[in-house]
Amino acid sequence: MDRIDAMRAFVQVVQEGSFTQAANRLDTSPQLVSKYVSQLEQRLGVRLLNRTTRRVNLTEAGEGYYQSAQQVLADIEDMESQLGDLQADARGTLRISAPVSFAIHHMAPLLSAFQQAHPGVKVDLQLNDRKVDIVEEGFDIALRIGHLRSSSLIAKRIAPVRVVLCASPDYLQRHGSPEQPMDLIDHHYLHYSYMDPGLGGSALKCLQRNRQPLSMVSNNGDVLVAAAISGAGIALQPTFIAGAAIRKAQLQVVLPDYEPEPMALYAIYAHRQLLASKVRSFIDFIDGYFGDPPYWDEF
Template sequence: MDRIDAMRAFVTVVSEGSFTRAADRLELSPQLVSKYVSQLEHHLGTRLLNRTTRKIHLTEAGARYHQRAQQVLNDIDDMENQLGDLQGEARGRLRISAPVSFAIRHMAPLLAEFQAAHPAVGIDLQLNDRKVDIVEEGFDIALRIGHLKSSSLIARRIAPVRLVMCAAPAYLARHGTPRQPEDLRDHRYLRYSYMDPEAGQPVFRWLQSEGGSRDSDLVSNNGDVLVEAAIAGAGIAIQPTFIAGEAIRDGKLRILLPDHEPEPLALYAVYAHRQLLASKVRSFIDFLDGYFGDPPYWDRFD
């Protein structure tokens, strides 16, 4: 048994959801794919898949093996691509994790232009605001926003991320415009639940802390919802300009207390530390560098 072929057959069966579709993708017969998987199970001494007439299901051992096997196959493909031609054409499937609001608003044109320049690269974009485990979950790159702490991962700074306090003119006409931090005490706030309360200036820490919250405030884990609520006059939001910038530029929102903005965060491209970096990863990181401009286009409203 060729263990790499068997491993690739197993991973493809899982990704395709059936032996028949996996066989089509691998250009093998379904019988041979089934044989490979059975041989792999025999070699490991455990069942990886439970098969029914309609579906296949990973066993607990199969789920654990699948994660590692996918990474091993990715590493083999990356190594062969690099050794074959270090300057060769980027190719293969690029798995990217990105924050929800940022990706929806800003990544579609980028990905379209990248694939036009690198047509042999396929994109698998997964949107999630949680901090994914790049290695365990099989991602090539994760885009992250914040102040990154030291880790074994490699990070490339892509663009600054400015946070602003903003509200709709109609809301300010009803409740008054804060001129200093003390004026904020009696206002309603639209809070992002993932915001780090330790980040930024004291006024931002107070607004995001439990001591500054009230039952009447609106809390959400999605910045787009909060910006739309702010436009509707629901209160004051603290959001990055890559979400709020268009509304600010159109006059639907006004920036408050600009002298009390926190230090900017940043958008980073994060990837696993590998001695050999796949050409598809290297090409995407290079493509990101400078793509959004300096300052980023979403900040060009002052």
């Protein structure tokens, strides 16, 4: 027995005053309505209705159950209505995890435009370069940069991420501009401590075999790009951070023919089925937003 269907049948019988009229309202047979009510009484162990040939009347137990059943059915209808609204019109709080530097440089205009398009959505943006557990930590979406590995999560590729070696014109004038990867061995290397281990290439290997101690190590790419602009050494950084400085000639790309294989920006989320409208709306909105190639590569 479906408890909700039985409850609906009972409430309809009380409101209509007969099994036949209740069956008409529910678009079913009087026999099925009677069966539902009888099964409900058997389950509860009490008589809910006194039946006569002309009318049905509530018992004392039926009166109390009727009031409660009405409230339960109203709550269910309200809940379903709210869920329907969520699917029809994106609303609620959207929790997003994003890499620090990427978010600082590129997320504000995106989120502003998204909220103008979906004013019912409140955004909770948390910046972190570590790999968050979106399910355990309660995120709807995580933006991740790298080479995607197998996962039970759903991943949507958003944009390519180009990574370049770069240094200031002053540094290259003082130390020489490398012409092949082996020339990097004696250069000052500004190392990003969260560098994707899958980021290969002969240039990176030469930097990692640097004969001198690392000039600087940081877990923040903006710091390393700023250090490179000031002449501290050569940095291996994504163009979404370094692109503006390259465009202004504050940095020069080194060994462009030996760039590592491009990475990508992904939107990661937990489920493909029954996706909340706030999540689906954001995925649809961010897809193609940055361009391909993205605007930060225009230098």
